[in-house]
Amino acid sequence: MTYERKGYRYGAWVIRIGESSVTIQAGGNRSFPELDGLYIPRVPEPKHWDDYLDELVSDLRRGCWPCWASQAIDQNASPMMT
Numbered sequence: 001m002t003y004e005r006k007g008y009r010y011g012a013w014v015i016r017i018g019e020s021s022v023t024i025q026a027g028g029n030r031s032f033p034e035l036d037g038l039y040i041p042r043v044p045e046p047k048h049w050d051d052y053l054d055e056l057v058s059d060l061r062r063g064c065w066p067c068w069a070s071q072a073i074d075q076n077a078s079p080m081m082t
Contacts, residue, residue, distance in 0.1 A: 005011045010026035013035060024034045030048035039052035046052055 001013055001015045003011060004014050008025050010028045012023050012025040013032060015022045015024070024032050026032055030050065032049065036046065036049055036052055038056055040055045040057055041051060042053050043051045
């Protein structure tokens with residue numbers, strides 16, 4: 001997972017797994033909504049990344065990943081991973 005500024009208005013996180021990649025762009029308001037929602041909120045109505053704890057929601061700790069992450073992993077699954 002790398003942060004890339006070039007080519008994106010507000011920057012983006014690019015997640016690469018094997019040959020697949022997922023790009024998550026910032027919305028310009030100190031937020032990466034697709035990533036922010038993976039963390040436990042620090043306040044009742046979070047608006048940006050500072051409003052979240054550095055702790056993943058419990059479903060992620062159990063292995064229930066968002067669709068975009070699961071698809072990238074599935075596309076690169078090797079016989080050893082299945």
